[in-house]
Amino acid sequence: MKKPSILATAIVLSASCFTIPAVTAAEAEIQEVLVSASLVPIAANKSANAITVIDSEQLKNRAALSVSDLLRDVPGLAVSRSGVQGSQTQIRARGAEANHLLVLIDGVEANDPSQSDELNWGVLAADDIERIEVIRGPQSSMRGSDAMAGVINIISRSANEPFSARVFTESGSFSTQRRGFNVGAKQGNFDVRLGFSDMQTDGENISRTGDEKDGYENTSINFKAGLQVSDELRISVAARHSDGMNEFDADNDFDGLVEDQDRVSEFRNSTMRVQGDFNSADGRWQHKLMVAQSNNDNEAFADGALGNVTASTKDQIQYISSLFWNNGGQRLSLLAEREEEDYKQSGPLSWGLDPNQDRERDTDSFALELRSEISDDLTVAASGRYDDNSEFDSANTFRVEAIYQLNDRLRLRSAYGTAVKNPTFTERFGFYTNFIGNPNLEPEESSSWELGMDKQIGELKLSATLFDTELESEIDGFVYDPATFAYTSGNKDGQSKRRGVELTASLNMSNSLMINAAYSYTDSVEADGTGGYTDEIRRARHTGSLNLAWQAMDNLQINTNAQHSGSQTDTYFPPWPAPSQTVTMDDYTLININANYSASDKLDIYLRLDNVLDDDYEEVFGYQTLGFGASLGVRFSL
Numbered sequence: 001m002k003k004p005s006i007l008a009t010a011i012v013l014s015a016s017c018f019t020i021p022a023v024t025a026a027e028a029e030i031q032e033v034l035v036s037a038s039l040v041p042i043a044a045n046k047s048a049n050a051i052t053v054i055d056s057e058q059l060k061n062r063a064a065l066s067v068s069d070l071l072r073d074v075p076g077l078a079v080s081r082s083g084v085q086g087s088q089t090q091i092r093a094r095g096a097e098a099n100h101l102l103v104l105i106d107g108v109e110a111n112d113p114s115q116s117d118e119l120n121w122g123v124l125a126a127d128d129i130e131r132i133e134v135i136r137g138p139q140s141s142m143r144g145s146d147a148m149a150g151v152i153n154i155i156s157r158s159a160n161e162p163f164s165a166r167v168f169t170e171s172g173s174f175s176t177q178r179r180g181f182n183v184g185a186k187q188g189n190f191d192v193r194l195g196f197s198d199m200q201t202d203g204e205n206i207s208r209t210g211d212e213k214d215g216y217e218n219t220s221i222n223f224k225a226g227l228q229v230s231d232e233l234r235i236s237v238a239a240r241h242s243d244g245m246n247e248f249d250a251d252n253d254f255d256g257l258v259e260d261q262d263r264v265s266e267f268r269n270s271t272m273r274v275q276g277d278f279n280s281a282d283g284r285w286q287h288k289l290m291v292a293q294s295n296n297d298n299e300a301f302a303d304g305a306l307g308n309v310t311a312s313t314k315d316q317i318q319y320i321s322s323l324f325w326n327n328g329g330q331r332l333s334l335l336a337e338r339e340e341e342d343y344k345q346s347g348p349l350s351w352g353l354d355p356n357q358d359r360e361r362d363t364d365s366f367a368l369e370l371r372s373e374i375s376d377d378l379t380v381a382a383s384g385r386y387d388d389n390s391e392f393d394s395a396n397t398f399r400v401e402a403i404y405q406l407n408d409r410l411r412l413r414s415a416y417g418t419a420v421k422n423p424t425f426t427e428r429f430g431f432y433t434n435f436i437g438n439p440n441l442e443p444e445e446s447s448s449w450e451l452g453m454d455k456q457i458g459e460l461k462l463s464a465t466l467f468d469t470e471l472e473s474e475i476d477g478f479v480y481d482p483a484t485f486a487y488t489s490g491n492k493d494g495q496s497k498r499r500g501v502e503l504t505a506s507l508n509m510s511n512s513l514m515i516n517a518a519y520s521y522t523d524s525v526e527a528d529g530t531g532g533y534t535d536e537i538r539r540a541r542h543t544g545s546l547n548l549a550w551q552a553m554d555n556l557q558i559n560t561n562a563q564h565s566g567s568q569t570d571t572y573f574p575p576w577p578a579p580s581q582t583v584t585m586d587d588y589t590l591i592n593i594n595a596n597y598s599a600s601d602k603l604d605i606y607l608r609l610d611n612v613l614d615d616d617y618e619e620v621f622g623y624q625t626l627g628f629g630a631s632l633g634v635r636f637s638l
Contacts, residue, residue, distance in 0.1 A: 036104060036133050036153035039142055039333040039369045039383075040286065040322050046371070046379050048401035048413040050076070050452055050465040050502055054132040056157075061549075061559055061596050063170075063606050063633060065178070065199065067132070067154065068121035072563055073545045075465075075502040075518045076136045076150075080538045081122060082620045083206035085176075086216025086246035089122035093136055094467060095498035095524025095539050096149035100421055102139065104153045106224070106238035108271040111146050112296040113341045114312035116424045123242060123267055127180060128195035128222040130157040136502070137467065138448045140419035141383040141399040142335070142367055148419040148446055149469075156222050156240060159184030159193040165638040172608070172631025174213075176201040182222075189228035196221050206623055207249040210260035218244035232279050239272040250302075256573045257622040262304070268297040286322045308347035308355070308432065312425075315340045329373035335385075337365040343425035355431040362390040379403045387420070392443055395420045413452040420445050427475055427489040434486040435477075442491050446471045459508040464501065471496040474526060478571070478580070485576070494527030496536070512551040519544045535569050538620065540587070542566035555598040563590045570621035588617035604635040 037047040044051060052074045064070050068089045072079050081089040090098035099117040103110045111117050132154050139147035163185050170178040180197030196219075203215045219242065226236035245266045249258040273292035279285070294314045300307045322333040345357040367385035374380060384398040399417030406412060423441035430437045448469040455462045472495055479490040504518035520543045525533035545563040552558050565588055572583045591612040597605045607630070614628040 034133055034135075035107075035155065036151050037135050038371065038381075039320050039335055039367070040288075040331070042371070045405070045411065046373075046403060048381070048403050048415040048450075048452065050136045050450065050463075050467075052134040052136075054134075056130050059126065059129055059132075061557060061594060062126075063594060063596075063608050063631075064126045065176075066122065067124045067126050067129070070126060070132065071121075071134070071152070073518070073547070073561070074134050075504055075520045076500075076522070077134070078522070078539050078543065078565075079121075080619045081625065082623045083248065084174075084203040084214055084216070084624075084626050085122075085201055086203070086218065086244075087122050087206065087214070087248060087623070088120060090118060090538070091121055091152075092539060093149040094469065094500065095522045095536060096469070096471075097421075099146065099424060100148035100150075100419075102143050102147035102151045104151065105240055105271045106154070106156055106273060107275070107290060108238070108273045108292040108294055109146070109314060109316065109339075110154075110269075110271050110294055112269070112294075112298075112312055113314060113343050113425055114296055114298065114310035114345065116426045117146055120267070120269075123218055123244065123246065123269070124154075125197055125199065125218055125220045125242065127197035127220060128157050128182060129154060131155040136465075137415060137450055138397075138399065138417040138419035138446065138469075140397040141385045141417055142369060144337075144339075144363070144365060144385065144387060145395075145420055145422045145443075148421045148444070156224055156238065157182070157184075157193060157195065158224050158226070159186045159191040162186060166635060167638070168633060168635040170631055170633030172633075173629035174201050174203055174626070176629075176631060178633070190226070192225040194221075194223050203247070204624065204626055205249075205260065207258045207260055208622060208624060212249075212260040214247040214249065216244070216246045218242055232281060234277045236275050236277070237273070238275075239270070241268075241270040243268040255575055262302070264301040266299045266301070268295070270295045283328075284324045286324070288318075288320045290316070290318045292316045292318070309345065311344040313342045326373075331369075331371045333367075333369040335365070335367040335369075337363075337367075339363045339365070341425075343429070345430065347431075357425075357429045357431075359425055359429055360390075361425075364388045377405045389422060392422055395443065409456045411454040413454070414450065416447075416449045418445070418447050423475060423489070427477060436481075436484070436486050436488045438479075438489045441475060441489055442473050444471060444473050444475055444491075461506045463504045466501050467499060469498040471498065476526075480580075492527055493529070496524075496526040497533070498522070498524045500524075514549040516547045516549070517545075534582070537570050537582075538568055540566040540568040542587075557596045559592075559594040561592045561594075563592070564588070565617075565619075572621055583621055585618050585621060588615050589613075590615055590617075602637045606633050606635070607631070608633070 032044040033041045034044050035041050037049050071077055076094045078092045081087050092098050093101045103119040111119050135151045139151045165183045167181045178199040182195035184193035198219045200217045202213050206214045221241050223239045228234050248263045250261040250263050251258050271294045275290040278287045297311045299309050316339045318337045320335050324331050340362050343359045347355040365387045369383040371381040380402045382400045387395045397418045401415035404412045421444040428437050428439045446469055450467040452465040473491040474496045475489055476492050477489045479488050500522040502520050506516045508514050524536040524539045526536055528534045543565050548560045550558045567584055567587045569582050569584055572581045593609040595607045610629045
């Protein structure tokens with residue numbers, strides 16, 4: 001029985017108005033505080049990581065429907081959506097796997113253990129979010145198994161006025177309707193905020209043939225409150241819940257391509273935490289105690305009949321203690337953490353196997369982080385973590401970094417780290433049609449280094465990061481067993497390699513016009529079993545975007561954004577007994593335009609035009625994406 005829970009891409013340019021932070025966050029003169037680049041918040045110029053921050057103003061101007069839409073322009077990230085809004089969406093950082101990226105929502109780990117330790121980005125709405133931090137590179141030495149390739153920290157809005165209330169509504173193509181409200185108050189030492197949003201869309205057909213539309217519905221609620229008990233102690237609570245459904249198609253005739261089918265997936269996801277922060281009166285000793293839980297429930301229906309069901313619960317209790325000295329220039333932090341994960345799966349018998357599973361795993365972890373400002377120009381840091389997992393051998397990971405400020409216009413940064421990723425419940429125990437789990441899998445292990453430079457030349461800001469990662473024991477989820485005509489998972493021999501470069505630039509042309517650009521080259525390959533290498537699927541080598549942010553009038557702001565993705569490969573499974581094939585999906589370029597008009601202090605009107613050129617493209621082979629779409633919305637503050 002489950003134990004009681006603790007809580008019941010040659011240089012093509014790319015960027016957008018919200019990828020500026022990949023550069024500006026690197027500038028020494030901007031003392032932006034990063035929550036997720038260390039065990040405790042640190043100034044951006046004191047971190048060796050390649051970082052992108054999407055702030056509240058950028059979130060407002062973009063008016064995106066989902067968080068994944070906001071992350072498409074971030075250097076080093078590859079987004080793969082299996083169809084339309086609400087469809088299964090994966091995000092890969094620096095050519096790694098989707099489950100190598102840890103996602104935090106208000107500090108709570110949101111990766112779903114019942115969905116291969118991935119977050120389904122397709123159903124994460126962009127409403128009620130204040131800030132998004134993207135930390136690229138291995139973070140296992142502080143964050144554990146799921147942070148092999150990086151961390152994305154999503155911070156929801158808090159109340160910062162005595163009273164605020166806002167309603168919004170939006171209508172657009174594909175019969176899309178979005179509406180919601182939020183209300184907040186901050187009185188003295190207490191603040192509280194509640195946000196609600198609801199979206200419904202008829203969508204479009206996912207399959208290449210037929211005309212049946214695949215819709216999506218999502219209702220999200222966000223709650224956040226805090227109490228400053230004293231000068232030293234603050235208590236806070238955060239919770240987010242979303243539920244809804246998305247329609248999808250399936251390959252019922254086993255020709256390797258999906259066709260119109262009556263398939264529906266219903267989801268219920270939530271994160272919640274209670275946290276206490278205590279600072280000693282002299283500020284030299286800080287403590288954080290967090291008790292958190294995430295829950296995920298997924299139910300699949302075929303022709304109205306309930307099919308596969310998965311569920312997971314992750315309970316976490318975390319304590320971080322930090323000691324500062326030398327006027328805050330030196331800091332030592334200790335983390336102690338207990339994590340309990342529960343995985344359930346049920347469904348009809350398949351291939352003579354019983355899919356019903358109820359599994360648990362526990363991890364006790366300890367981590368140390370030392371950060372030292374050797375001088376005004378040089379900062380060094382080292383961190384290490386020990387994980388004692390109930391299912392695998394204990395793991396040790398570490399990271400060292402150095403940041404050197406040559407002058408007020410040039411900063412150099414470097415880092416080296418190791419990381420680990422434990423096999424997922426699905427890889428070990430899942431049973432889906434002709435997939436059979438492998439309980440004998442070993443954890444994946446990696447070592448990475450990166451070198452970075454941040455430079456300012458007048459109004460031009462440049463940033464470059466070179467990275468290289470070697471992965472051992474990569475888990476292959478498509479190992480074919482001719483005896484059973486089924487697939488399973490297995491650890492690959494040899495090394496997989498991920499290397500590349502990330503470039504960003506921003507230029508203030510005038511007080512009213514800003515140009516932002518970035519480019520990523522990612523070479524991600526895996527051993528092919530013959531001593532050679534083959535490209536990893538769904539990872540374009542070249543990606544980029546270019547953004548013009550124009551303040552046309554005092555009350556009119558226009559963003560024009562171009563996103564480019566180079567060609568990439570995917571796997572096609574033709575009818576049996578033909579073997580699987582590697583196919584190439586064409587490159588594509590998307591043009592998106594956003595206009596935001598402030599009619600008054602209380603009324604904003606916005607227009608969003610997506611895929612203006614109506615480009616026809618696929619991010620997952622055989623799954624159609626959305627063409628041109630337009631949406632008009634209003635926000636009214638009471």
